[in-house]
Amino acid sequence: MAQVLLVGTDCSDCGSRAVEYAARWAKADGLHLYVVHVIEWSPFSFSTPQENEERHMRREEELDRAHERIIDPAVKKLRSEGVDAEGVIRHGQPAETISALATELSASNIIIGRTGQSVIKTKLFGSAASTLVQISSMPVTVVP
């Protein structure tokens, strides 16, 4: 089975730097590249009955938007560069979802961008990248 890489991305610039880095790696080693975007969501959040009724519709909208703005352009660009790329969109807690997905897809490495948020904010809430480094069961490359 071909080796697999997984790169996490969001709409920020760092994300796309991570994607470029992953693309060079995948191309050089002839690896399959999953481009992953996680829509922040928790199964344990509280909602009103009205929100629940519309949830399925909203989810479809969120997926469409993520495809349109983030994943589809990225995958298209990668494929035009000759990278064997595929897009995945999931709902969940970013770090946990990427880590679980990497296991599920048998990725050998995870590549992720770093959002340049303030020190205080990171201290309080952590960041996707640092959490991922803590919980991942495979090597994580953080692209600044």
Added chain:
Amino acid sequence: MSKMIKSGLVLLGLMVSASALAAEGIDTQINEAVKPYADAVAGFIFSSFPLAGVQFPFVLVWLIAGATIFTFYFRFINLRAFRHGFQLVRGDYSDPTAAGEVTHFQALATALSGTVGLGNIAGVAVAVSLGGPGATFWMILAGFLGMSSKFVECTLGVKYRNEYTDGTVSGGPMYYLSKGLAERSDKLKMLGKVLAVLFAIFCIGGSFGGGNMFQANQSFKQVLSVTGGDASWLADKGWLFGVVVATFVGLVIIGGIRGIARVTSKIVPFMAVVYVSAGLVIIFTNISAVPAAFAAIINGAFSPEGIAGGVVGVLFQGFKRAAFSNEAGVGSAAIAHAAVRTNRPVTEGIVALYEPFVDTVVVCTITALVIIVTGTWDPSVDPSQGVALTSAAFESTLSWFPWVLTVAVVLFAFSTMISWSYYGLKAWTYLFGESMITDIVYKVLFLLFVVAGSSMQLGSVIDFSDAMIFAMAFPNMLGIYFLLPVVKRELNEYWADYQAGRLQKFGKAANRS
């Protein structure tokens, strides 16, 4: 946007004029005019028969008998599926590719926020005062039996919901009564239709009454009592309180301001945790009184002293307050639970077991214990003063707690109103069809009732609206009896899959046995 502001202003004007009328004593006029009819309906719904010297309302027998029958028919589903229910809520069986849909946890939490509220705080105090500590025992028993009722109605709610092409879903007793009975036989089709319409009418009544006016009225009373009672600046300004509450409710249900709904939906569970923790703190500080309290609960349940009606009287108080609090068999929760995303309707029924459990077995029991161990219960209490009694019980140990309780009461009332406005709207659109106009008419009416509830002393109207909530149980449970074989079949298939390990687990749960 300017259109929205304009219509908002018109609405505010309407509410203020409604309350101005109330202030001029029109409330007594309305009361006089409505009283005979309201009393007749309430009298019919709560029509009772004498049992050992206690007037036992038929609706209570209807609810408890149904819950008992369901418990036996599904071979103690309330106990045997309890552990599995927890696994479902935790998400052991949730496929990560379906993440982002309404989870079991969310459906349960939404339904709970509609039931946890004044019943747990005020109702329990009344039960323990009038029925003695023994009422707690019967309340817990009724909670356990009520779990089976919720199981059945929520399974049906999911099974017969409507799924629309735009991806939204709508479910509840009106749908399972009409679609489910039609599926059984042609003869039952007509009955199903009639039951569904009756249910919808009662549900609208309940949403204006018990789910609205009663909540507004009781929360205003509590606000009044902490701000100084009759001497309070607010004493004659119930309408102002009503307008403020109605404005917030309106912002959520008409303005679609998600922020407020989101904030409350986060604060309400937090307040519930604060309430339960405070209760536990009081129980632990009076730990030496706990064994005696349990003895009093057991002895009081079977051989009460000085309670009107003896054992039957105690049982009546416990059952009544449990039914008021968890609404099992009423059908309201089936509307909220129907939004879950699952292809096995039984799973939501199993998750719904936790609703009466949390509401009645846990929260109500804590309130009861606090009242018993602090010795605050008072057999001469006026049933409308339940909140004050619970407040006093907490105050005896935590002097600052009445303020926290006030915030909790107002927030619980607010979230109950949001939930009931949704239940009522679903029933309303079932009867009148879905359109912008029917939608807005219902919502404006709902807001007017908020103001009315907090500014008027409409005793009989409030009785009437309570009666409407319980009236929902008649068409709902009658229809359910015809649908029991459907639920049984679904349950048996599902349970066989579960026990044979054919249900796929995901994530970390996959590695647990």
